[in-house]
Amino acid sequence: MEVGTGKVHRVAGPVVQATGLKSHMYDLVLVGEEGLMSEIIGIAGDKHVIQVYEDTAGVKPGEPVKETGAPLVAQLGPGILTSIYDGIQRPLPKLVEASGNFISRGLFVDGIDHKKKWEFTPVVKKGDKVEPGQTLGTVQEQLLIKHKIMMPPGKRGTVKEIHSGNFTVEDTICVLEDGTELPMIQYWPVRRARPSRAKQAPTIPLRTGQRVIDGFFSLAKGGTAAIPGGFGTGKTVMQQTLSKWSDVDIVVYVGCGERGNEMADLLHEFPELVDPRTNRPLMERSIVYANTSNMPVAAREASIYTGITTAEYYRDMGFDVMMTADSTSRWAEAMRELSSRLEEMPGEEGYPAYLGARLADFYERSGRVTTLEGTEGSISIVGAVSPPGGDFTEPVTQNTLRITKVFWALDSKLTQRRHFPSINWLDSYSLYDLTLEPWFVENVSPDWNKNKRRAMEILQENAELEEIVMLVGSDALPEDQQLTLEVARMIINFWLAQSAFHPVDTFCPYKKQFDLLKAILSFRDHAFEALARGIPTDVILKTPSKDALAKVRLLEDYEPELNKVLAQMESEFKTMS
Amino acid sequence: MTKEYKTINEIKGPLLFVEKTEPIGFNELVEIRTETGELKRGQVLDTSNEVVVVQVFEGTGGLGKESTVKFTGDVIKMPLSPDIIGRVLSGSGQPRDGGPPIVPDVSKDISGAAINPAAREKPRAFIQTGISTIDGTNTLVRGQKLPIFSGAGLPHNDVALQIARQAKALGEAESFAVVFCAMGITNEEAQHFMADFERTGALERAVVFLNLADDPAVERLLTPQLGLTTAEYLAFDLDMHVLVIYTDMTNYCEAMRQMGAAREEVPGRRGYPGYMYTTLAIQYERAGIITGKKGSITQFPILTMPGDDITHPIPDLSGYITEGQLIVSRELHRKGIYPPIDIRPSLSRLMNSGIGAGHTREDHRAVSDQLYAYYAEGCDLRGLVAIVGKEALSERDRLVLEFADAFERKFVNQGRDEDRSIFDTLDIGWNLLSALPETMLTRIDDHLIKKYHPRYRKKE
Numbered sequence A: 001m002e003v004g005t006g007k008v009h010r011v012a013g014p015v016v017q018a019t020g021l022k023s024h025m026y027d028l029v030l031v032g033e034e035g036l037m038s039e040i041i042g043i044a045g046d047k048h049v050i051q052v053y054e055d056t057a058g059v060k061p062g063e064p065v066k067e068t069g070a071p072l073v074a075q076l077g078p079g080i081l082t083s084i085y086d087g088i089q090r091p092l093p094k095l096v097e098a099s100g101n102f103i104s105r106g107l108f109v110d111g112i113d114h115k116k117k118w119e120f121t122p123v124v125k126k127g128d129k130v131e132p133g134q135t136l137g138t139v140q141e142q143l144l145i146k147h148k149i150m151m152p153p154g155k156r157g158t159v160k161e162i163h164s165g166n167f168t169v170e171d172t173i174c175v176l177e178d179g180t181e182l183p184m185i186q187y188w189p190v191r192r193a194r195p196s197r198a199k200q201a202p203t204i205p206l207r208t209g210q211r212v213i214d215g216f217f218s219l220a221k222g223g224t225a226a227i228p229g230g231f232g233t234g235k236t237v238m239q240q241t242l243s244k245w246s247d248v249d250i251v252v253y254v255g256c257g258e259r260g261n262e263m264a265d266l267l268h269e270f271p272e273l274v275d276p277r278t279n280r281p282l283m284e285r286s287i288v289y290a291n292t293s294n295m296p297v298a299a300r301e302a303s304i305y306t307g308i309t310t311a312e313y314y315r316d317m318g319f320d321v322m323m324t325a326d327s328t329s330r331w332a333e334a335m336r337e338l339s340s341r342l343e344e345m346p347g348e349e350g351y352p353a354y355l356g357a358r359l360a361d362f363y364e365r366s367g368r369v370t371t372l373e374g375t376e377g378s379i380s381i382v383g384a385v386s387p388p389g390g391d392f393t394e395p396v397t398q399n400t401l402r403i404t405k406v407f408w409a410l411d412s413k414l415t416q417r418r419h420f421p422s423i424n425w426l427d428s429y430s431l432y433d434l435t436l437e438p439w440f441v442e443n444v445s446p447d448w449n450k451n452k453r454r455a456m457e458i459l460q461e462n463a464e465l466e467e468i469v470m471l472v473g474s475d476a477l478p479e480d481q482q483l484t485l486e487v488a489r490m491i492i493n494f495w496l497a498q499s500a501f502h503p504v505d506t507f508c509p510y511k512k513q514f515d516l517l518k519a520i521l522s523f524r525d526h527a528f529e530a531l532a533r534g535i536p537t538d539v540i541l542k543t544p545s546k547d548a549l550a551k552v553r554l555l556e557d558y559e560p561e562l563n564k565v566l567a568q569m570e571s572e573f574k575t576m577s
Numbered sequence B: 001m002t003k004e005y006k007t008i009n010e011i012k013g014p015l016l017f018v019e020k021t022e023p024i025g026f027n028e029l030v031e032i033r034t035e036t037g038e039l040k041r042g043q044v045l046d047t048s049n050e051v052v053v054v055q056v057f058e059g060t061g062g063l064g065k066e067s068t069v070k071f072t073g074d075v076i077k078m079p080l081s082p083d084i085i086g087r088v089l090s091g092s093g094q095p096r097d098g099g100p101p102i103v104p105d106v107s108k109d110i111s112g113a114a115i116n117p118a119a120r121e122k123p124r125a126f127i128q129t130g131i132s133t134i135d136g137t138n139t140l141v142r143g144q145k146l147p148i149f150s151g152a153g154l155p156h157n158d159v160a161l162q163i164a165r166q167a168k169a170l171g172e173a174e175s176f177a178v179v180f181c182a183m184g185i186t187n188e189e190a191q192h193f194m195a196d197f198e199r200t201g202a203l204e205r206a207v208v209f210l211n212l213a214d215d216p217a218v219e220r221l222l223t224p225q226l227g228l229t230t231a232e233y234l235a236f237d238l239d240m241h242v243l244v245i246y247t248d249m250t251n252y253c254e255a256m257r258q259m260g261a262a263r264e265e266v267p268g269r270r271g272y273p274g275y276m277y278t279t280l281a282i283q284y285e286r287a288g289i290i291t292g293k294k295g296s297i298t299q300f301p302i303l304t305m306p307g308d309d310i311t312h313p314i315p316d317l318s319g320y321i322t323e324g325q326l327i328v329s330r331e332l333h334r335k336g337i338y339p340p341i342d343i344r345p346s347l348s349r350l351m352n353s354g355i356g357a358g359h360t361r362e363d364h365r366a367v368s369d370q371l372y373a374y375y376a377e378g379c380d381l382r383g384l385v386a387i388v389g390k391e392a393l394s395e396r397d398r399l400v401l402e403f404a405d406a407f408e409r410k411f412v413n414q415g416r417d418e419d420r421s422i423f424d425t426l427d428i429g430w431n432l433l434s435a436l437p438e439t440m441l442t443r444i445d446d447h448l449i450k451k452y453h454p455r456y457r458k459k460e
């Protein structure tokens, strides 16, 4: 398409109307004398409707609108890892260099460095037939991360020339017989999903090291989870914790319309924390998008797409990727704000009618897949939802729950009791439960699922008993029920509760999760047996080993202590009378 | 030269619709002169070749089709110089103390660009407010935004004033500069603030913006922007630590709702505009610390929850942006406890980074957690006692119940002029905890108990 220039007709906040354009939907245009990055989001009669990614103060009717002839794209190539971007993939540290501590307008900065040279090692040779997605060669992007330079999707041919050595991302590293010159960099329109060959079943769990998640409501690799909760219930802490400890190769953290100080916290912490799997700084496997609440809403709207596109790119190399979005509600609100400026027919609570469709499109980009090349990669998505007033009946939560397979319901009552993670164990669910069971049997313990169900039953019974206790006090309950209450309390306080800030307890391996729960259940069995022998509940509850169990989870090398406590328990019950 | 127009076609609420203009920039500052010569100011909300929509800050009273409109070609700016310290200005930044206009060293765009997240420094410097429920259990740090959620008729203003008087960094004599923004508060409330500032000499290190209840509501939309622009100047140009107090955020949001209605926008929840989250965030996010800068901005917004309802959009959206909240409780107030801060729903999210060895004292976290746990448990027990009676309680539960009562009387309750050091606060905590058997102090490590528990300390 030939690129032309139109004129601004109207400016109202982040939405601009322009005349004289030929651009298509979602094409990028540059608005005004300053050339503000913008995107076509509607066409009505002779006018194009444009959302501007930057502040529009001062823009006047009559100013030029320059077409680019292309949609908003992500720049994909070596150098993405460790980056910190705004919602349209501008590296924030580069913006500091260019314009100081406050973000100013009209700056264009490449998503990846176009000058830096990378050592490219080819894996194909002259005469090879190459298919879409096939690896042409590799670049050691980080110490432990080998970046595959792949054929762009939709492109095939025969290698005429392939180079090896040090190149910038723009240099040609391969020429095809048809004359196509391929650089390492790829440009991909962010609103379009990158293709893969086939979706795989979600049969492998994503290990998070969080007991309530791995043990009760586990997420599969390639799965989707929603984490809704009122303010201060722990969404951000959970997403940061998952980003730190999950067993994935790459983490894409999208801070979408949230706090600046939180991003500062993350940016200070990630370079210092070490990935337990690789002993390398977490930052080396991370990509951060920080489009905070005070940054332009249109860029906030784009950030989710830019984020998922980079996630797909690494998935295509065969990596397991996790993307967290904090918060998808702010994303939905950005849509609502733009939609209302467009004077579209509002749907429920002012959200546009396409809210559900957009959410679905986004979550659909997750999955464990066979890549174009035939390797296996995955994207798991964890989306925070911030329902107004903590009320889950609102449209964003409801639309999200229709799509995501895991629901971690944060409960402000638990938050108030300072029980963290405040995931409600009665309301939450994982639809991957059954498909993942065989994996746990095979890889952790044949009893994994059985113990989990036993613990769940105890908690359910506990919930019913608690209602009675509220009315009559616990002393009025029969002895066995009092025991159940106590065992439930142990499960809740010693096992479900897990401080994200405790140096050891922040991450709990599968085996430890299993052993701890097993120990609590074994206390239960001893206790009921003792009760059957006629020993009164208050004697049973005074068992010192019960309280000793509380602190085992705080130990890194927990096994000797746990064995000691279990042995103690054994002998205490034997001699109890 | 900027032209003047007499082409007002429509006036609706606070909005003017002006036609047949040259191209006018979005957000431009507008000067409007009534036929009698009175000057008002406004801002462009919507601009096109056909019509320009202007929102008028001082209200549209007195304006008519004959009024002249001048577009200045520039956005709204705040004139700033060190002389601004000690001044009292109106909600739109005009002198209100009879003093001369500010002769600016610089003029700054009040809309305030976003701090680049990559340029932010992590807040971690402890601020001592002298109030135990804050310092001890909901610690404030420099660069934080921590609102007070209160209700009509509760003493939130006294709490704010006490903080403004007492806030200091440990070991530093220098106190905070205060930027105080009043939005829609009554004349009486304003007097109360001003009298206190004068009595304590705080005015000498304060800048005051006053928009009172009978001032135009639209003007309120400017007040926090002016205040925060001033705060940024003091913090990042003059290297000062600035505490911004604004009251009452609820009035600010009401003004936003009024404007939205005037513009016939599609309303969001309970009639408030859909962009209220973003607009509030733009104000609240102007708190923080910038790498390499000496100063800092700490925000203390006050808002009264309509109907004491924390799920109302104003506290709800605020809670989603700020770094915690302090809740003023009607129940504690009724019991005669001051400051009636209920620590249970209150939270300071940045507390962890500002406490402990090197910041306050090594036992801070543990003491705070232990106090919190037994106070919360004691409050729950009160509910049970109401049903089953005190006699039904176990010995342990009775101790916890008594602890909760004592906690309110000794820890929460303090004088309006009582400036407790953090060490006093922690020691009061220890004294309360020492009424419980040592085995009950499950959240405190043994070595801390040996070091700080009154029983062992007396032996020294």
Ligand SMILES: Nc1ncnc2c1ncn2[C@@H]1O[C@H](COP(=O)(O)OP(=O)(O)OP(=O)(O)O)[C@@H](O)[C@H]1O
Pocket (backbone or CB within 6 Å): A229, A230, A231, A232, A233, A234, A235, A236, A237, A238, A258, A386, A420, A421, A422, A498, A499, A500, A501, B319, B320, B321, B348, B349, B350
């Ligand atoms: N797993 C956890 N362990 C310990 N403390 C936690 C945990 N999760 C949350 N918290 C506490 O709760 C506070 C609020 O958590 P967080 O910031 O994650 O809430 P949020 O749900 O993201 O809130 P908002 O919607 O306002 O952003 C934290 O500052 C921390 O004090």
Ligand SMILES: [Mg+2]
Pocket (backbone or CB within 6 Å): A235, A236, A237, A258, A326
């Ligand atoms: Mg959060």
